Amino acid sequence: MAHFMDVHHGMHGITADQLHEAHQADLAVEGDERVHFERAWADPASGTVYCLSEAPSADAVQRVHTRAGHRADEIHEVPLTV
Amino acid sequence: MAHFMDVHHGMHGITADQLHEAHQADLAVEGDERVHFERAWADPASGTVYCLSEAPSADAVQRVHTRAGHRADEIHEVPLTV
Known part of the structure; x- marks a missing residue:
């Protein structure tokens, strides 16, 4: 297993409720x-x-986001963290 | 106080030690x-x-990164989190 940071662009005006719903x-x-x-x-x-x-x-990250209705624009594996 | 996500590009080949040193x-x-x-x-x-x-x-985020020797390429305030 690895860690990934993915990025979505074009989500102007997203609200706290919308972020919560997308995460759910x-x-x-x-x-x-x-x-x-x-x-x-x-x-x-x-x-x-x-x-x-x-x-x-x-x-796998993209498949989950796609099924949830919001494909990512970028996905980066982030093997290093502090 | 607010939260910010900043992004640095062009750090190809960065190592765990280099990330740790930059953070320190x-x-x-x-x-x-x-x-x-x-x-x-x-x-x-x-x-x-x-x-x-x-x-x-x-x-303020950029001033710290600049003094530490690594200006950010993007800085986004991230008022929403889950």
Whole structure:
């Protein structure tokens, strides 16, 4: 298992409720792919959302996001952390 | 105080030691700006580093990174989190 940071662009004006709903949609289906979405951070002004996950692959992360209705624009494995 | 996610590009091949040293350099000067760098994640393959901080402003985040020797390429306030 590895950690991934994925990024969504174009989410201008996203609200706290919408971020919560999107995260819940990920959590509802992530188990099938052995993915876990740990945290997410959103900047409504620039429309950017960052999601931190633990997963077997970037493809697995994208499959969960796709099934939840919000494909990621970038997915980076982040093997280093402090 | 608010939370910020900043992004550094072009850090291809960054090592665990280099990430640790960069984070320590931030911690050494952040107090002057009332900034705290909480976490950082690095993808050596794409050369991307993400830093999560609590700070009074994006400018304060940039001043700390600049004094530590590594200006951020993007800084986004992230008022929403899950």
